[in-house]
Amino acid sequence: MKILITGISGFVGQNLVKYFSPKNNYTLLGLDIVFDNIEGVEKIYSWDNIGEIKDIDVVIHLAGKAHDLKNICDEKSYFDINYGLTKKIYNWYQHSSATQFFMMSSVKAVADTVNGELTEEVIPNPITAYGKSKIKAEDYLNSIVLPENKNLYIFRPAMIHGPGNKGNLNLLYNFVSKGIPWPLASFENKRSFVSVENLCFIFKSFIDNNISSGTYNIADEKWLSTNKLIQIISEGVGRKPRLWYFPKGFVNFLAKFGDVFRLPLNTERLNKLTENYIVSTKKLQLVLCASLPIEAEVGIKKTIDGFVIRSNKVDKKLKK
Template sequence: MNILITGVHGFVGSNLVMALKSRHTLYGLDIVAPEKEGITKTFLWSELEILRNVKFDAIIHLAGKAHDTKNQSAAQIYFDVNTGLTQKIFDFFLESSAKKFIFFSSVKAAADSVVGEMLTEDVIPTPVGPYGESKIKAEGYIQENLPKEKEVYILRPCMIHGPGNKGNLNLLYNVVKKGIPWPLGDFENRRSFTSIDNLCYVVEGLLTKEVPTGIYHIGDDEALSTNELIATMCEVMGKTPHIWKLNKGLMEGCAGLGTLLHLPLNTERLRKLTENYVVSNEKIKHALGIDKMPVTAKQGLIKTIKSFEFMI
């Protein structure tokens, strides 16, 4: 297949190229255009009109403004990039020869917090903040303009990780590596993750199988607690986990005091660190005709954690 990938130089894009390059002809679309192994040519967004002369079979839209956990980015940037670029490339897709369009949204477009046991595609979206709001607006534009005789997939992955990723897992790894105790061991929260290997497997399946147009949540089969995550990190590093199970009520009281005194540990941060966020992947597995993802949550995390050792 001839495939156009936007945001091809990012973390997910780079991994997708490695997974797809042996079986497909790949083109890139990005804000920079250096040569990249596996990519026939990368074009700039300003050169999009040139690509009308290329016959594509599929377009994978990854380009976007990532979630800023420090909340320092101006809200409009999210809408300019996450909504604006999606509208631009989707309009291009509608006029192109491509028969498949894969848009990478986020579970944050559906919900900032999970109500009930797990997040499914049936949830009524209630995003919080410009990141999730800009993604759901992009989803809305796609759904309002769905073409006949073409297949369109909106993917909502939860936290994606893998070698080369410098997200929150890397921050936690550095804390654990220094031997700093985890004081919230009394909170047995469950969270879903997405291994980059499972994500690439899903994309390959969408490209090569007949899968109905729709919204699909993406995640590993198993949800893990922060305690299990820390234990896995220590297992890889050959260290003993330092998990303190301080009384929940005591920690909640300290967080409340932190809110009043503007300290690092406040009520909102405690909620984020200890809440459950479990995402169902049953719909995508059923669509692909599989019973389980190829990589378990722990296998994927071990691969990611091992890669941190070689990162600067």
């Protein structure tokens, strides 16, 4: 089976390469703007040479512009990449030999905040340019009527993590590893994540079992709280968890004070740090008919172990 992976040099792409090794009878090709050799990948094409790609069975479209946490990117760049590249590869897919197309979207294409659980039935109402560009790409794919022998899968993952990734978990790790207390422990929130190992397992399950087309939320089977994350990180770095349980009313007062005087802790930031974001995977579980291989807590521990190893390597280099 030949699999074409766009954005193959990224975090998820490289994990898929390890998962779909040639030993398992998969031939992997890439489509990217980076052309460094990757072990297990037969060839990496440029977007300008997409017409040269032949005899593909599966397309996994990962290429995209990630959510900018610093809010310094212009909106146009999100639409040029997240919508523009998706349209380009999907137009190619329609006339190719491939029969399965996977688009990596995001739960942020639907909602930035969640009341209760986020299901596939929730009407999308993204706020950020990132979310808007993703839902525009989704809408384009769903507007095309495909032949019966071709399938379309839109994956909306929660925050993906694993050894080597650079996201919000890495920021929290840096915070906790320095011994800084967590002052928001009174807010016992619930958040969904997805281990990159579970994500790879889901891709393989869909490919091997030829599951029906559709849009699917992707997340671990259980949610975790920020307090639990801090406990896991603390254990990973050999520290005792430093959780400060200030009264919620007092913290909310400080946040409002921060609104007026433009302090680091304000109402918006407090809401982001303490909100619930639970992603329902009932639809996914129905089609998989199997439990995910990695439990949520175990996956987080693996990610933190990866952060510790990387941090130790950096420390050794600095000491030389």
